[in-house]
Amino acid sequence: MVTIGDVARRAGVSRSTVSYVLSGKRAISVATQRRIQEAIEELGFTPNAGARALATSQTMVLGLLLQFHADEFAPAMLQYVLPVSETARAHGYDILMVTDADGPRTIHRIGDSNMVDGFVLLDVTADDPRVPSLREVHQPGVLIGLPRDTREVDAIDLDFTEAARILVDHLHERGHREIVLVTPPHHVVERGGSYVWRFRDAAIERAARYDIRIHAHYGEAQGSAVRRSMNQILDIWPEATALMVHNDATIAALPTILHERGIRVPDDLSVVSLYSRDFGEEFSLPFTAVESAAYELGHTAVTRLVERIQKGREAVPPQVQLIAPAITDRGSTRYLLPS
Amino acid sequence: MVTIGDVARRAGVSRSTVSYVLSGKRAISVATQRRIQEAIEELGFTPNAGARALATSQTMVLGLLLQFHADEFAPAMLQYVLPVSETARAHGYDILMVTDADGPRTIHRIGDSNMVDGFVLLDVTADDPRVPSLREVHQPGVLIGLPRDTREVDAIDLDFTEAARILVDHLHERGHREIVLVTPPHHVVERGGSYVWRFRDAAIERAARYDIRIHAHYGEAQGSAVRRSMNQILDIWPEATALMVHNDATIAALPTILHERGIRVPDDLSVVSLYSRDFGEEFSLPFTAVESAAYELGHTAVTRLVERIQKGREAVPPQVQLIAPAITDRGSTRYLLPS
DNA sequence: CTGAAAGCGCTTACAG
DNA sequence: CTGAAAGCGCTTACAG
Numbered sequence: 166m167v168t169i170g171d172v173a174r175r176a177g178v179s180r181s182t183v184s185y186v187l188s189g190k191r192a193i194s195v196a197t198q199r200r201i202q203e204a205i206e207e208l209g210f211t212p213n214a215g216a217r218a219l220a221t222s223q224t225m226v227l228g229l230l231l232q233f234h235a236d237e238f239a240p241a242m243l244q245y246v247l248p249v250s251e252t253a254r255a256h257g258y259d260i261l262m263v264t265d266a267d268g269p270r271t272i273h274r275i276g277d278s279n280m281v282d283g284f285v286l287l288d289v290t291a292d293d294p295r296v297p298s299l300r301e302v303h304q305p306g307v308l309i310g311l312p313r314d315t316r317e318v319d320a321i322d323l324d325f326t327e328a329a330r331i332l333v334d335h336l337h338e339r340g341h342r343e344i345v346l347v348t349p350p351h352h353v354v355e356r357g358g359s360y361v362w363r364f365r366d367a368a369i370e371r372a373a374r375y376d377i378r379i380h381a382h383y384g385e386a387q388g389s390a391v392r393r394s395m396n397q398i399l400d401i402w403p404e405a406t407a408l409m410v411h412n413d414a415t416i417a418a419l420p421t422i423l424h425e426r427g428i429r430v431p432d433d434l435s436v437v438s439l440y441s442r443d444f445g446e447e448f449s450l451p452f453t454a455v456e457s458a459a460y461e462l463g464h465t466a467v468t469r470l471v472e473r474i475q476k477g478r479e480a481v482p483p484q485v486q487l488i489a490p491a492i493t494d495r496g497s498t499r500y501l502l503p504s
Numbered sequence: 505m506v507t508i509g510d511v512a513r514r515a516g517v518s519r520s521t522v523s524y525v526l527s528g529k530r531a532i533s534v535a536t537q538r539r540i541q542e543a544i545e546e547l548g549f550t551p552n553a554g555a556r557a558l559a560t561s562q563t564m565v566l567g568l569l570l571q572f573h574a575d576e577f578a579p580a581m582l583q584y585v586l587p588v589s590e591t592a593r594a595h596g597y598d599i600l601m602v603t604d605a606d607g608p609r610t611i612h613r614i615g616d617s618n619m620v621d622g623f624v625l626l627d628v629t630a631d632d633p634r635v636p637s638l639r640e641v642h643q644p645g646v647l648i649g650l651p652r653d654t655r656e657v658d659a660i661d662l663d664f665t666e667a668a669r670i671l672v673d674h675l676h677e678r679g680h681r682e683i684v685l686v687t688p689p690h691h692v693v694e695r696g697g698s699y700v701w702r703f704r705d706a707a708i709e710r711a712a713r714y715d716i717r718i719h720a721h722y723g724e725a726q727g728s729a730v731r732r733s734m735n736q737i738l739d740i741w742p743e744a745t746a747l748m749v750h751n752d753a754t755i756a757a758l759p760t761i762l763h764e765r766g767i768r769v770p771d772d773l774s775v776v777s778l779y780s781r782d783f784g785e786e787f788s789l790p791f792t793a794v795e796s797a798a799y800e801l802g803h804t805a806v807t808r809l810v811e812r813i814q815k816g817r818e819a820v821p822p823q824v825q826l827i828a829p830a831i832t833d834r835g836s837t838r839y840l841l842p843s
Numbered sequence: 844c845t846g847a848a849a850g851c852g853c854t855t856a857c858a859g
Numbered sequence: 860c861t862g863a864a865a866g867c868g869c870t871t872a873c874a875g
Binding site: 505507508509519520523524526527529551552553554555556557558559560 | 867868869870871
């Protein structure tokens with residue numbers, strides 16, 4: 166391994182001078198700089214990250230905590246991972262990705278051993294046990310998802326309440342008076358996935374304001390169960406003119422289900438959803454939808470975290486930020502004539 | 505931050521003794537051990553990972569290189585990430601996950617700065633530029649996917665050739681004489697995704713042996729294009745009695761497409777596929793299929809890498825390992841009567 | 844069974 | 860504009 170000492174010897178300077186050329190924290194004569202640069206290139210020197218971390222107490226690594234749940238296939242999580250990784254790199258950070266089931270212990274293990282400068286927590290639930298651990302550790306952290314207790318935490322999430330309102334408004338404007346809502350599966354609620362009830366409650370409340378009848382059902386997570394349950398739901402509410410879907414497995418199966426029932430969109434039924442464009446394109450149809458904004462969430466989370474790391478934990482007040490959702494009209498809803 | 509020196513002072517011993525209790529590399533009296541353990545717990549001591557890495561030249565971190573391609577939505581990649589992460593943890597390693605577009609440069613950046621003890625490369629293509637870089641760096645690496653030149657590399661992949669044979673055999677045994685094959689999109693071929701042609705070529709060759717007519721088509725990656733193209737393909741080959749699908753977007757859209765055409769499976773058409781069970785359950789139907797074995801691939805890759813790290817790079821000869829595929833009969837194929 | 848000391852490869856006051 | 864030296868927090872021969 167070639168060290169800073171090798172470079173210094175080759176360039177005929179001290180190690181500190183090499184270090185200062187690397188960091189740019191000191192004025193160095195152009196001649197010396199050139200000699201050092203040459204030596205670095207000739208020897209192929211790259212500073213040892215561990216040594217640097219030890220000397221500076223900065224690892225330039227962020228910890229990313231993912232959670233996998235046995236009852237679901239969550240490939241969509243990758244949509245968050247990518248912006249987190251890219252944004253981190255743009256700020257000079259790498260990502261230590263941890264998928265351990267025991268989140269609290271992992272935070273301590275990684276944090277206490279100083280492997281990272283900060284944490285990003287994905288898929289945060291209402292009473293997420295990782296949040297208290299995050300307070301105990303001396304690195305800052307930012308949450309993607311909303312815990313029940315948001316005091317003193319940095320959290321970012323889509324504004325699911327507003328998303329639901331936007332979709333209900335969209336249907337209301339088009340004259341719909343009876344809507345079926347399919348949410349994520351009930352076990353997500355049990356796990357504390359607050360986005361389920363934030364979206365659901367807001368949809369119900371908004372519909373009530375317009376005197377729209379809304380029938381909310383928990384969807385399923387697996388193809389066959391999805392189809393069975395959706396067919397039952399549609400059987401129960403034959404008068405409904407619109408369907409609001411907040412459930413990946415359901416939106417993927419929807420084309421089949423509707424076709425089997427001979428239902429045309431939007432002629433026979435209007436459909437709105439909450440999903441990502443990429444997902445819809447590959448696995449379903451282009452429905453009018455609110456974008457799940459995974460990229461923006463991941464990007465914002467890391468930007469915030471880096472700011473907090475660099476300015477110190479107390480400089481920036483913790484903040485809960487809800488990203489404003491945007492609807493894209495893809496023509497899957499129709500205007501109802503007043504009867 | 506509490507250091508090993510604090511623990512030593514509290515326990516009234518030297519730092520080296522604390523270190524040896526931690527590592528277990530030396531016999532320590534039970535009494536001393538107890539005192540040190542108590543001191544560790546009272547102070548909440550966790551060894552600094554950077555310092556340890558500097559002293560031992562071992563980071564206990566593995567680099568995981570992912571690639572994202574603009575032309576596809578690849579959430580399935582998470583199926584590889586999970587076993588990599590879990591297996592690494594089981595061996596005491598963490599995962600530094602890198603998604604940089606410039607793989608070769610990243611390998612040097614991470615490797616030369618000694619941030620990791622080894623590399624796992626995901627989604628390796630035929631002429632993957634990361635493979636030469638891996639040779640230049642002094643950490644070992646293992647590939648998931650098959651490069652053209654497999655000399656001196658450790659690589660693991662599904663045996664796509666055998667997978668294709670198994671599926672053709674399955675159809676052959678049931679008397680099918682004309683098959684439509686839908687492969688991944690053509691841009692995957694252009695990118696060097698060898699699994700496309702390994703599967704395709706083997707299927708064609710195997711079919712030829714049985715004198716089965718096989719019509720191979722490149723599939724599409726997006727929902728609407730998938731449906732259009734599949735309908736065209738099915739129009740061209742009305743006599744085909746079986747469909748072989750090696751394409752996620754197509755398998756997701758298949759229920760709709762077949763239903764729209766009024767095709768029942770397996771009565772009117774037999775269907776076999778190559779996908780993961782999880783994927784099929786959430787996004788499609790339970791077709792008879794060869795399992796894509798992402799978990800096994802990820803697990804095996806890391807196991808191999810850890811072995812190589814610990815035994816030294818030259819101790820274990822590099823090896824290309826093809827995982828034997830397994831078919832699960834889910835009843836989506838029927839026996840044809842000899843006409 | 845235990846300790847004092849050197850060393851891992853950096854950074855950064857201190858000094859000139 | 861540059862250098863000598865201390866220090867970051869560990870591990871591990873060397874010594875007893």
